Amino acid sequence: xxxxxxxxxxxxxxxxxxxxxxxxxxxxxxxxxxxxxxxxxxxxxxxxxxxxxxxxxxxxxxxxxxxxxxxxxxxxxxxxxxxxxxxxxxxxxxxxxxxxxxxxxxxxxxxxxxxxxxxxxxxxxxxxxxxxxxxxxxxxxxxxxxxxxxxxxxxxxxxxxxxxxxxxxxxxxxxxxxxxxxxxxxxxxxxxxxxxxxxxxxxxxxxxxxxxxxxxxxxxxxxxxxxxxxxxxxxxxxxxxxxxxxxxxxxxxxxxxxxxxxxxxxxxxxxxxxxxxxxxxxxxxxxxxxxxxxxxxxxxxxxxxxxxxxxxxxxxxxxxxxxx
Amino acid sequence: xxxxxxxxxxxxxxxxxxxxxxxxxxxxxxxxxxxxxxxxxxxxxxxxxxxxxxxxxxxxxxxxxxxxxxxxxxxxxxxxxxxxxxxxxxxxxxxxxxxxxxxxxxxxxxxxxxxxxxxxxxxxxxxxxxxxxxxxxxxxxxxxxxxxxxxxxxxxxxxxxxxxxxxxxxxxxxxxxxxxxxxxxxxxxxxxxxxxxxxxxxxxxxxxxxxxxxxxxxxxxxxxxxxxxxxxxxxxxxxxxxxxxxxxxxxxxxxxxxxxxxxxxxxxxxxxxxxxxxxxxxxxxxxxxxxxxxxxxxxxxxxxxxxxxxxxxxxxxxxxxxxxxxxxxxxxxxxxxxxxxxxxxxxxxxxxxxxxxxxxxxxxxxxxxxxxxxxxxxxxxxxxxxxxxxxxxxxxxxxxxxxxxxxxxxxxxxxxxxxxxxxxxxxxxxxxxxxxxxxxxxxxxxxxxxxxxxxxxxxxxxxxxxxxxxxxxxxxxxxxxxxxxxxxxxxxxxxxxxxxxxxxxxxxxxxxxxxxxxxxxxxxxxxxxxxxxxxxxxxxxxxxxxxxxxxxx
Numbered sequence: 085x086x087x088x089x090x091x092x093x094x095x096x097x098x099x100x101x102x103x104x105x106x107x108x109x110x111x112x113x114x115x116x117x118x119x120x121x122x123x124x125x126x127x128x129x130x131x132x133x134x135x136x137x138x139x140x141x142x143x144x145x146x147x148x149x150x151x152x153x154x155x156x157x158x159x160x161x162x163x164x165x166x167x168x169x170x171x172x173x174x175x176x177x178x179x180x181x182x183x184x185x186x187x188x189x190x191x192x193x194x195x196x197x198x199x200x201x202x203x204x205x206x207x208x209x210x211x212x213x214x215x216x217x218x219x220x221x222x223x224x225x226x227x228x229x230x231x232x233x234x235x236x237x238x239x240x241x242x243x244x245x246x247x248x249x250x251x252x253x254x255x256x257x258x259x260x261x262x263x264x265x266x267x268x269x270x271x272x273x274x275x276x277x278x279x280x281x282x283x284x285x286x287x288x289x290x291x292x293x294x295x296x297x298x299x300x301x302x303x304x305x306x307x308x309x310x311x312x313x314x315x316x317x318x319x320x321x322x323x324x325x326x327x328x329x330x331x332x333x334x335x336x337x338x339x340x341x342x343x344x345x346x347x348x349x350x351x352x353x354x355x356x357x358x359x360x361x362x363x364x365x366x367x368x369x370x371x372x373x374x375x376x377x378x379x380x381x382x383x384x385x386x387x388x389x390x391x392x393x394x395x396x397x398x399x400x401x402x403x404x405x406x407x408x
Numbered sequence: 409x410x411x412x413x414x415x416x417x418x419x420x421x422x423x424x425x426x427x428x429x430x431x432x433x434x435x436x437x438x439x440x441x442x443x444x445x446x447x448x449x450x451x452x453x454x455x456x457x458x459x460x461x462x463x464x465x466x467x468x469x470x471x472x473x474x475x476x477x478x479x480x481x482x483x484x485x486x487x488x489x490x491x492x493x494x495x496x497x498x499x500x501x502x503x504x505x506x507x508x509x510x511x512x513x514x515x516x517x518x519x520x521x522x523x524x525x526x527x528x529x530x531x532x533x534x535x536x537x538x539x540x541x542x543x544x545x546x547x548x549x550x551x552x553x554x555x556x557x558x559x560x561x562x563x564x565x566x567x568x569x570x571x572x573x574x575x576x577x578x579x580x581x582x583x584x585x586x587x588x589x590x591x592x593x594x595x596x597x598x599x600x601x602x603x604x605x606x607x608x609x610x611x612x613x614x615x616x617x618x619x620x621x622x623x624x625x626x627x628x629x630x631x632x633x634x635x636x637x638x639x640x641x642x643x644x645x646x647x648x649x650x651x652x653x654x655x656x657x658x659x660x661x662x663x664x665x666x667x668x669x670x671x672x673x674x675x676x677x678x679x680x681x682x683x684x685x686x687x688x689x690x691x692x693x694x695x696x697x698x699x700x701x702x703x704x705x706x707x708x709x710x711x712x713x714x715x716x717x718x719x720x721x722x723x724x725x726x727x728x729x730x731x732x733x734x735x736x737x738x739x740x741x742x743x744x745x746x747x748x749x750x751x752x753x754x755x756x757x758x759x760x761x762x763x764x765x766x767x768x769x770x771x772x773x774x775x776x777x778x779x780x781x782x783x784x785x786x787x788x789x790x791x792x793x794x795x796x797x798x799x800x801x802x803x804x805x806x807x808x809x810x811x812x813x814x815x816x817x818x819x820x821x822x823x824x825x826x827x828x829x830x831x832x833x834x835x836x837x838x839x840x841x842x843x844x845x846x847x848x849x850x851x852x853x854x855x856x857x858x859x860x861x862x863x864x865x866x867x868x869x870x871x872x873x874x875x876x877x878x879x880x881x882x883x884x885x886x887x888x889x890x891x892x893x894x895x896x897x898x899x900x901x902x903x904x905x906x907x908x909x910x911x912x913x914x915x916x917x918x919x920x921x922x923x924x925x926x927x928x929x930x931x932x933x934x935x936x937x938x939x940x941x942x943x944x945x946x947x948x949x950x951x952x953x954x955x956x957x958x959x960x961x
Binding site (some may be wrong): 122126127128130133136138176179322355364368370 | 444455534623698774877879
C-alpha cells in the first residue's frame with residue numbers, strides 16, 4: 085500500500101515537472117514573449133530595460149530562472165505576476181478557487197441528477213419515442229457551445245426579458261460570496277450552473293444509457309432476471325451500479341478538470357472571478373507566473389482526481405477488487 | 409460590411425444628447441465596470457491608460473493638463489505649483505513655486521522634500537519614462553545608470569524660504585513642462601519606498617484615495633479627508649462619495665449592466681455589435697469623444713518590398729480608408745486618416761497626399777477615394793510585383809478585419825499577401841524588434857499628451873529606431889536626417905515661438921508622408937455608455953471622462 089502511494093506520488097511529481105517545464109519552455113521559445121519590454125513600458129530607455137532584466141532575473145540562464153520560479157511558486161509562495169508586481173499568484177488562486185468550486189459543484193449536482201434520470205429512463209424505455217427524444221435532447225446539449233448558450237442566457241435574462249416578472253429576480257453578472265449572502269450566491273449562480281451542466285447532461289445521459297443497454301445482455305443481468313427480480317430492481321440495483329463505473333470515471337476527470345479551471349468560458353461569460361477566468365486573464369496578458377500557477381493548479385486536480393477515481397472503482401466493481 | 413452598416417444608423421440619426429444643466433449633486437457611489445484590471449497602481453510606474461484614468465483624481469503633479477474642455481485646454485496649467493515657469497537660460501532652467509498648505513491623504517503636509525524625492529524616485533523605482541521624459545534633468549544620466557544612488561543634486565535645487573524649486577537641465581527639452589505634467593511626475597510622500605508599489609496605492613493629494621484593490625475583482629475609492637480645492641481647473645473637488653470598480657465583465661455584458669442600471673459607467677468602448685442598439689435606445693446615455701488615437705499600418709522600410717518608396721506610396725494610394733472606417737464602426741465613430749498627425753495635436757493641418765487626384769506635391773484637402781490605377785503603376789515601376797508580404801496583426805476584433813482588407817489590397821496590387829495574427833499581448837513588442845523582420849503590421853498609437861513630437865518624432869525619428877530591441881517605437885525603421893533636423897527644429901521652436909513650431913511640425917508631417925513610412929488608416933472616437941442617473945459628464949483632451957466630476961444621486 086505504501087509503495088503504491090509512493091509510486092502515485094512519484095508519478096504526480098513527474099507529471100507536474102513535465103507540465104511546468106513545457107509551459108516554461110514554450111513561453112520563452114515564443115517570439116516576442118520576452119516580458120522585459122512589456123514590464124519596462126513603451127519606449128523605456130535601455131537602462132530601464134536593463135534594470136527590469138536584472139530585477140526579474142531575466143538575464144540569468146533559463147534553468148536557473150525555472151528553478152527560481154518553481155521555488156517561488158511551491159516553497160516561498162511569493163511568485164508575483166509579470167503584469168502587476170503587487171499580485172501574488174498563489175493567494176490570487178486561493179481567492180479564486182471558492183468561486184470555481186461553487187460553480188462546478190452546483191453544476192455537478194444538476195448534471196449528475198439529470199443525466200442519471202435521463203439515461204436510466206431512456207434505457208428502461210429503449211426504442212420508444214421517450215428514449216429517442218431524451219437522447220436527441222442530450223445530443224442538442226452536447227452540440228451547443230457553452231459560451232454561446234451563456235451569451236444567449238444573458239441576452240434573455242439580463243437584456244430582453246430582464247424587466248419582466250420572469251427574470252426580474254436575476255441579479256447583475258458577477259459573484260456573491262456564500263458567506264456574505266447565501267441567497268444572493270444562489271441567485272447569482274443558478275443560471276451559470278444550468279449553462280455549465282447542459283453539455284455534461286447530454287454526454288453522461290448518453291453514456292449511461294449505452295452502458296445500461298450493453299449490460300442488459302451480460303450474464304449477471306440474465307441471472308438476476310432468471311431469479312425473477314423485477315425489471316426496475318434489475319435495472320437500478322444491478323445494471324445502474326455497474327454502469328456507474330464508467331460514469332464515475334468520467335465524472336472524476338471532468339469534475340477535476342473543471343475545478344482546475346476548465347469552466348473558463350462559463351466564468352468569462354458570467355463574470356465569475358474564478359480560476360478559469362484567472363487563466364483566461366493570464367493567457368490574455370501572456371503573464372507567465374499566472375499561467376504557470378493556474379496550469380499547476382489544474383494539473384494537481386486532475387492527478388488527484390485520477391487517484392480518487394481509482395479508489396471509487398474498488399468500491400463499485402468487485403471485479404476490480406478481485407484483480408488486486 | 410453589410411452587417412455593420414445598419415447598426416450605425418442609430419448614431420447617425422441620434423447623436424449623443426447633452427443632459428440638461430442641473431444643480432451639482434454631491435454624494436452617492438459611482439459604479440464602474442472594466443473588463444480587466446489595471447496592473448500596478450504605482451503612479452510613477454504604471455503606463456496604461458486605464459490607470460491614468462483612475463489616478464487622475466488621486467495624484468497631482470506640479471503642472472497639469474487642463475481639467476476642462478475646449479480649444480483653450482491644450483497648454484499645461486499650474487497645479488501643485490502656483491505658476492507655469494518661463495524657460496530661462498535658453499530653456500535650461502525652470503523655476504516654480506510650490507503651493508502652501510497641501511496635504512497627502514495620510515495627513516502629511518506636502519513639502520519641497522517630497523517634490524525632490526518624487527523626482528529621484530522616478531529613476532530609483534524605474535519609471536518607464538525616466539529616460540524619454542526626465543533624462544534632460546542634470547544628473548539624470550547618472551541616475552539612469554545607477555538608480556539606487558540617484559541624487560539629482562545638480563538638477564533640482566530648492567529654496568525653503570521662498571518655497572521654490574528650480575530644475576536645471578543639461579540640454580533644452582522643448583516639452584519639459586508637458587513632462588512635469590505627466591502622471592509619472594506625480595508628487596508622493598518622500599518616504600514612499602523606491603520600488604513598484606504594486607497593489608498598494610501610495611498616498612496622493614487629489615480628492616480621492618484608493619482604499620481597496622484586487623486586480624482581478626475590484627477597486628474602491630474614498631474621499632481624501634485632507635483635500636481642499638486649490639484650483640478647480642487643475643484638480644476639481646469630486647462629487648461622488650465613493651467609487652467602486654468591478655473588474656471582469658466583458659464589454660458585451662457591461663453594456664447590458666449599464667442599460668439595466670446595475671452600473672453607472674463602462675470603461676471600454678461599446679462593442680461594434682451593440683452600437684446600433686445603444687444608438688437607437690440609449691442615445692442620451694452615450695458620450696462620444698475623440699482621443700489622440702489613430703490606427704495605421706507600419707511599413708518596414710528595411711524589408712522588401714517596402715524598401716521601395718514607390719511601393720509604400722502605392723499602398724497609400726490603394727488603401728480604401730472608407731472600408732477601414734466601416735470596420736471601425738462607421739462614420740459616427742471613425743474617420744479616414746491620411747496623415748501622421750491626428751486631429752487635435754498641435755501642428756495638425758489637414759491634408760491628404762494619397763487619394764484620387766492628389767500627390768505629395770499637391771495634396772488634397774481630404775481623402776476622397778483610392779487611386780488603384782496610380783498604385784498599380786507605381787508597383788509596376790518598382791519591379792516588386794509577385795513578392796510575398798505578410799501582415800502581422802494583433803488577433804481579435806477589428807484588427808483582423810483591417811488586416812484582411814489590407815491583404816486584399818496587396819493582392820490586388822499583385823503581391824502574394826498573407827495575414828499573421830498574433831496575441832495582442834506580444835504584438836506590440838514583436839513588431840518593434842528588427843530581428844522579427846516584420847514587413848507590415850497593424851498598430852494604433854495614442855499620445856500621452858497633445859504633442860506633435862509624440863507622434864512624428866517618437867514613431868519616425870532615427871533616435872527611436874533601435875536594432876534588435878523589443879522597445880523600438882519607430883517600427884518602420886525609418887531614418888531620414890533631413891526630416892530629423894526638421895523635427896528637431898520644430899521642437900526647439902516650441903521654446904520661443906509656438907506658432908512657428910506648429911507650422912514646422914505641419915511641414916514635417918507632409919515631409920514624412922512624402923516618404924510614406926506608414927499607411928495612416930483611421931482616427932477613431934471613444935464611445936462610452938453611462939447609466940440613466942449619471943450626470944455632469946466632462947470630457948477633456950488628456951484625461952477623457954473626469955471621474956471625479958460624474959454625479960450620481
